[in-house]
Amino acid sequence: MDKLIITCAISGAEVTKEDNPYVPYTIQETAEQAYQAYLAGAAIIHLHVRNDDGTPTQDKMRYKxxxxxxxxxxxxxxxxxxxxxxxxxxxxxxxxxxxxxxxMATLDCGTLNFGGDDIFINTENDIKYFAKVMHERQIVPELECFEKGHIDSVLRLNKKGFIYNPMHFSFVLGVNGGMSGEARDFHFLRESIPADATFSVAGIGRYEFPLAELSIAHGGHVRVGLEDNIYLSKGVLAKGNQELVKKVVDIAKTYNRKIATPKETREILNIKE
Ligand code: KMH
Ligand code: ZN
Structure with a gap:
């Protein structure tokens, strides 16, 4: 089994300081949350950026x-x-x-309802376009799949040459409008991808730690973070992303799964330095 890659989704675009005061908005807060998550064991930081007032932005200079x-x-x-x-x-x-x-960057592999009246749109042409841009810029895509149909789309696009091997999937489970995050859902998705593909699991809300444990036990990787879940345990808010990462490290210990450093993560995911 590969060492365990922990990704920390430190900020997201939707969660706010009203939900959990540790959600980072400013550059300083963002850097500090990333650093604490890294010290706790995260090799990858999944990053959204915010303006200082908390509104999400994809502005290139803010990312830089x-x-x-x-x-x-x-x-x-x-x-x-x-x-x-x-x-x-x-x-x-x-x-x-x-x-x-x-x-590296995320590549969202299908459209889904996203709670209330929201629709997160990723048409087939969008997916092809995003994949092409990332391939041209030598950016490794993490293939975000929110349900089984998204995996089927990826496999079809891979066969047609729009998505390249080796593939690294992220199963994002428990979004309102996507697939739930029960054990049967996890196994269904895991068994639906090619044997030479790697995968990570991001459980939303209460699914975060049960899915992390299942993934650790079955050779997958794990994403946690305030983007996905704001609680350390039922009713107890996490005092920062590092607490969520530490909890995964503790679960991994009970399965004798070692944690991958960023260097080892690049090897596992074929990321050229
Ligand atoms: N904020 C969601 C609409 C990603 O980072 O690629 C989309 C999202 C997925 O968080
Ligand atoms: Zn995200």
């Missing part, structure tokens, strides 16, 4: 500022900007961080 500030504190960490941004953003607006010198 945040990335520079993070790398100043932890130069070897892998930064994975979001190309999902926030619901309603346009394609090229979302793609702005790919113009920076980055190693």
């Amino acid at each position: 500022e945040a990335i520079d500030a993070i790398l100043k504190k932890c130069p070897d960490v892998i930064i994975q900007p979001s190309t999902g941004g926030a619901v309603g953003m346009k394609k090229d607006e979302r793609l702005q961080p790919t113009q920076l010198n980055i190693e």
Whole structure:
């Protein structure tokens, strides 16, 4: 079994300081949350940036500022900007961080309802376009799949040559409008991807730690963070992203699964330095 890659989704686009005061908005807060998550064991920081008032933005210069500030504190960490941004953003607006010198980014692999009246739109042509941009810029995509149909789309696009091997999936489970995050859902998705693909699991809300444990036990990787879940345990708010990462490290210990450093993560995911 590979060592365990922990990704920390420190900020997201939707969660606010009213939900959890540790959600970072400013560049300084963002860098500090990333650093604390890294110290706790995260090799990858999944990054959304905010304006100082907390509104989400995909502005290239805001990303550059945040990335520079993070790398100043932890130069070897892998930064994975979001190309999902926030619901309603346009394609090229979302793609702005790919113009920076980055190693990895998310690639959202299908449309889904996103709670209330929101629809997170990722058409087949959008997916092809995002994949092409990332391939041209040598950015490794993390293939975000919110339900089984998204995996089937990826497999079809891979066969047609729009998405390249080796593939690294992220199963994001428990979004209102996507697939739930029960054990049966996890196994269904895990068994639906090629044997040579890697995968990470991001459980939303109460699914975060049960899915983390299942993934650890079955050779997958794990994403946690305030973007996905604000609680350390039922009714107890996490006092920062590092508490969520530490809890995963503790679960991994009980399964004798070692934690991957950023260097080992680059090897596992074929990220060229
Ligand atoms: N904020 C969601 C609408 C990603 O980062 O690629 C999309 C999202 C996915 O968070
Ligand atoms: Zn995200």
